[in-house]
Amino acid sequence: MISRETIDKVFETARVEEVIGDFVQLKKAGANFKGLSPFADEKTPSFMVSPVKQIWKDFSTGKGGNAVTFLMEHEHYSYPEAIRYLARKYQIEVEETVQSDEQKQRADERESMFLVSEFARNFFSQILWETEKGKAIGLSYFRERGFTDETIKKFELGYSPEDWTALTDEAISKKYELEFLEKTGLTVVNETKKFDRFRGRVMFPIHSMSGRVLGFGGRTLSSEKKIAKYLNSPESIIYHKGKVLYGIYQAKQTIAKEDNCYLVEGYTDVISLYQSGVTNVVSSSGTALTPDQIRLINRLTNNITVLFD
Structure with missing residues (x-):
């Protein structure tokens, strides 16, 4: 487990506007920054970032939080994955608690x-x-x-x-x-x-x-x-073949945004659909859909459309 000291250092060092700026084009708006929501299609910016308070708020979806919660929402990282991402970004050494x-x-x-x-x-x-x-x-x-x-x-x-x-x-x-x-x-x-x-x-x-x-x-x-x-x-x-889905890394943001996941059979099916513009697509790699794979999809959406031959 990541030590409490490392987590505290990450929170002290990470700047929410810098972290989000890697994913969203932000423009200065008074003391804050604003940009188009990365979670919804919109033409008028409703996504606000406060450097003073170190928080963000997406008024189009109601989501909000700090730098860590943004990574968990946008990149669908787990909490430890988000902490490790920020530690790498800010060159913070990750200390682990005592392990056997x-x-x-x-x-x-x-x-x-x-x-x-x-x-x-x-x-x-x-x-x-x-x-x-x-x-x-x-x-x-x-x-x-x-x-x-x-x-x-x-x-x-x-x-x-x-x-x-x-x-x-x-x-x-x-x-x-x-x-x-x-x-x-x-x-x-x-x-x-x-x-x-x-x-x-x-x-x-x-x-x-x-x-x-x-x-x-x-x-x-x-x-x-x-x-x-x-x-x-x-x-x-x-x-573990029954716990992974081919294409989930490339598709995760669109799956969450579209609130739907297309499930196909093979690797080339995923790639062909993705290239044609259907980017919320994954494959179970020829196996029957397992409970673990369903749980993986459910981190992003509860809706699955099966497109098997």
Whole structure:
């Protein structure tokens, strides 16, 4: 848990007008600032920010609060996520309350798995955009599906090369540990060898509500029938397939604003609809909708429209 001292320091340091200014265009209005509501469509600004009182008020929806509550409303962060976001923004070291050795080890393990997943996301993206094979195979596939370069970058799509250990070797050379490559499922390790799980696949990173990479989906471009068309990351302490929704990070603001969530089957369904302007769309990644996924949507809306084939 985050220490009380860290929370107090965040509240003392964070400026509500600076935090909100990262998301809303604010203009000076006397002692206050005003802007268009980020929670409703309006032409006349009704969103007010008071630097003196360090509060905000959205008169179009009745919502209001401080810098932390704005992040919880706008970015749909949990309270700890909002505190950590502000700590990063203001370069405040996050102190944790005393944990047992087992709790500390588990927390360190989770963070190491997040870091190696983010490295993999960047590696797959770099291969897609900066290598000849990535452009010829992965990028051409996405463009043939009709995805624009902007959309490809928005969803952080990538390509995993055919080489047996391209990702694994690069990660180890950058001092990432094989233990966490294996625990995230990025590397398959057995008694005689190790190899990249997703080799030769176009890659779809799966994000949490706050944007961290939890796992991956990979689609083969091979016509061999023995090869599974889609492959997902295995279950881990950071990735539980029944608790995540593909596209939730990109869609969360529109879902809340439109008060409705469109649910589709696959990754490319999400991306195609998003690109066509339907941005409040997520996928259950081929599984039946679970209670945990429903709870995730209910943080944003109580309305779900199912668009399955």
